[in-house]
Amino acid sequence: MIQGAAALNFLPHTKLISNHNNNVRSLKKKTPTNKYSRLQPPKSFCAVANPHESALKALCDEGNPQAALQLMEQQVAAPPHPDTLTALLRACAESRSLPLLRRAHRHIQTSSPSTRRLLAGVYCKLGAKEDARRLLDRRREAYETVRELHGAMRRAGYVPDTRFVLHDIGEEAKEEALMYHSERLAIAYGLMSTPPGTTLRVMKNLRICGDCHSAVKVMSVVVGREIIVRDNKRFHHFRDGVCSCRDFW
Ligand SMILES: [Zn+2]
Ligand SMILES: [Zn+2]
Known part of the structure; x- marks a missing residue:
């Protein structure tokens, strides 16, 4: 069951899949x-x-x-x-x-726009317009979640490998570019939409880059979730800081 496709329109090569619908x-x-x-x-x-x-x-x-x-x-x-x-x-x-x-x-579960609108309506009724706005602005929330997650991952020892950014830009800009790779945004969206502990499944029709592969390993520890990324080559099951491919793919 594919879910959240509308909310992920900004991620042309990536989809979040969930059973919790x-x-x-x-x-x-x-x-x-x-x-x-x-x-x-x-x-x-x-x-x-x-x-x-x-x-x-x-x-x-x-x-x-x-x-x-x-x-x-x-x-x-x-x-x-x-x-x-x-x-x-x-x-x-x-x-x-x-x-x-x-x-x-x-x-x-707030993956569906209609559920988010319903909840946002109740937030508005109780005067919490900011909560309502956040609920309706999923794209911005996904970017915020990625940034928070990035900070937690850095504290857990993740060091971005900027060799995977081919553009000729500064180191800081390279780190930021890696941070917003589509699978990380899809994972952020999954974190926002599912209860703690839920396995996240992400489909990507391009090959996962080496830095995202390292990042998702750390992420699986930081968020305490199993994360499955299927890229155009194979499935990667990330759990407790390791991937099922044992870093060969
Ligand atoms: Zn990447
Ligand atoms: Zn892997």
Whole structure:
């Protein structure tokens, strides 16, 4: 399942692939046209059989998002049903609590533009226009994430190999050029859109450069994730600072 293609339009040779699209797809399907009614339960709602989900949904419907979030965080369970997430957002909006909304945000996949618009609408309702703007400006957020990640990687010992930049520019500009290679932006996008620990899969139709290969190894440690990059030659499974290709590709 290819996801995030729209948000990655600025990366012509790279795509982020994710399996975590269920709630996004369902939210999209049920999004009504009226702005406020987006937060109303869908007409076709049918109770979820799972007792954990039912309890979550009931707490949201009772207007108790705090208890719902506690329950979500205490129990290791599958990502909540889209109807539950919609109810949770509605409860957060009604509670007018920005900290609760931010907490809920951490449980919501935001790869889909419609989900981001929905969340941004609730942020606006609670007066957090900057959060709403950030949510809608994915490109800028991806670049910011790459810069933050780059700093963390440098602190972890990564040294950019500027030999992979062929342009005749200064060392600093070369480091910056490497930092924004498409696979790193795609990984940043994945980090923004998925819960901690989720494996990230990136497809690239050009060969990964030597510096990105070293960088993604460090990244896998810094972010604590398995990162799979498929370039035009092979799959690279990066985990705990090493790649499955053992640096031969
Ligand atoms: Zn590269
Ligand atoms: Zn490799």
